[in-house]
Amino acid sequence: MSGVLGRPLLLVGCGKMGSAMLSGWQENGITAAGVYIVEPMGPAGVKQGAGVHVVAGAEDLPGGLDPEVVVFAVKPQQMAEVAPHYRRFVKPGTLFLSIAAGTPIRFFEERLSGDAAIVRAMPNTPAAIGRGITVACPNSRATAAQAALARTLLQAVGEAVIVDDEALLDPVTALSGSGPAYVFLLIEAMADAGVAAGLPRDLASRLALVTVAGAGQLALQSAEPPATLRENVTSPGGTTFAALQVLMAQGGMGDLMEKAIAAATRRSRELAG
Numbered sequence: 183m184s185g186v187l188g189r190p191l192l193l194v195g196c197g198k199m200g201s202a203m204l205s206g207w208q209e210n211g212i213t214a215a216g217v218y219i220v221e222p223m224g225p226a227g228v229k230q231g232a233g234v235h236v237v238a239g240a241e242d243l244p245g246g247l248d249p250e251v252v253v254f255a256v257k258p259q260q261m262a263e264v265a266p267h268y269r270r271f272v273k274p275g276t277l278f279l280s281i282a283a284g285t286p287i288r289f290f291e292e293r294l295s296g297d298a299a300i301v302r303a304m305p306n307t308p309a310a311i312g313r314g315i316t317v318a319c320p321n322s323r324a325t326a327a328q329a330a331l332a333r334t335l336l337q338a339v340g341e342a343v344i345v346d347d348e349a350l351l352d353p354v355t356a357l358s359g360s361g362p363a364y365v366f367l368l369i370e371a372m373a374d375a376g377v378a379a380g381l382p383r384d385l386a387s388r389l390a391l392v393t394v395a396g397a398g399q400l401a402l403q404s405a406e407p408p409a410t411l412r413e414n415v416t417s418p419g420g421t422t423f424a425a426l427q428v429l430m431a432q433g434g435m436g437d438l439m440e441k442a443i444a445a446a447t448r449r450s451r452e453l454a455g
Contacts, residue, residue, distance in 0.1 A: 186334055189250035190216040192243075192271070194264060196236075199281060200255035202310045206338030215250070218243060240267035247271075251335065254280040254290075258453070261285055265293040272298045277328045279318075279335065281305050283355055284453035287321045287348055299324040301332040304354050305339065307362050314340035317354040319347070352454070356446030364442065369394050 191207070193200055196219050207213045216233040220240055237243055252271055256264050261282050268278070272295045279301045280290060290300045303318035316336040320329040329344055336342035345351075369390045376386030401408050416422045429435045 186212050186331065187215045187250050189248055190218055192247070192249035192252045192268075193217060193219045194240075194252065194254050194268065195256035195260075196221040197255065197257075198307075198310060199305060200253075202312075202314075202339050203253070203255065203281075203335070206309075206312060207335065210338050212335065212338060218247060218249065240264075249276060251277045251279055251331065253335070254278065254282055256282065258282040258285050261289070262293070265290060269294050274299070277301065277324065277331060279303060279332050281316075283359060284450050286454045287319070291321065297323060299328050301329060302348065302351060303332065303336055303342075304351050304359050305336065306358050309339035312339055315358050316340065316342045317345055317351065317358070318342060319345050319351055352450040353443065353447045355450040356443045360446050364439070365394060365398075 191213055193204060196204060200219075200221075204213075204217070204219070207217070213233060216235070219234065219236045220238070220243070221236055222238055249271055252268055254261065254265065254268075261280075272278075274297075277299050278290060278294065281303050283304060285302070287300050287302050290302075291298060294300070298321075300321045301318050301324055302321075303316050305316040306314050308314045309316070316339070318329075318332055318336060320332065324332075333342045333344050372390035372394070373383070373387040376389060377383050381389070397411075401411055404411060406414075412426075416426060
């Protein structure tokens with residue numbers, strides 16, 4: 183991926199997700215042209231490297247700075263205060279990439295400019311270990327090359343998909359954005375059920391954790407769909423069959439997950455206004 187950027191990258195916010203993305207960019211040589219980081223906490227906790235410059239606020243950036251990409255990685259509730267400070271960078275050759283959940287493209291167009299090239303993205307927390315998946319949507323001002331650039335930047339922390347319909351970002355947020363929490367809950371629930379069945383807590387927790395991680399990896403690497411993999415584990419009248427009779431009954435896991443995704447989708451739309 184080296185040589186992707188001809189001008190510096192400006193990262194606004196270097197918390198968990200911002201740091202994960204920075205690490206991915208550095209490892210892939212994407213920030214060879216230099217990276218400027220605006221982080222209120224200053225250099226403390228920011229991964230340093232050649233060409234990395236850390237400042238505490240937008241006012242501390244060099245007057246002649248001409249970034250190719252401005253990445254917003256601050257919390258959504260801070261965005262209204264933060265975004266207007268970067269209006270000076272709006273021009274045809276500059277891309278604005280946001281990873282703030284629930285913050286629509288129109289929000290940035292109103293605070294930056296209707297001329298700003300913007301890509302709104304929804305990553306998830308496995309990006310911290312390079313195993314995330316992100317869905318992104320460009321606005322009408324972003325060129326095909328800028329959309330491709332955004333995808334390249336996002337691929338530094340996992341898979342990335344570009345869509346044309348911003349409305350898809352709400353169910354995406356509900357499914358993959360919030361999805362890691364559902365998996366963590368599954369691990370908790372399996373461990374608790376194992377304890378209730380008589381297993382020691384440490385053994386039940388380890389069995390649940392490694393089983394979920396291993397099954398996920400198997401599903402990812404297999405050419406067969408999850409339904410087939412499930413059927414392969416299920417012997418008629420066996421133990422797995424007995425468990426699935428409960429989980430797949432009316433009101434069971436499928437129905438609960440559908441309700442959960444619908445609730446999260448509604449909330450994402452409410453947050454977007």
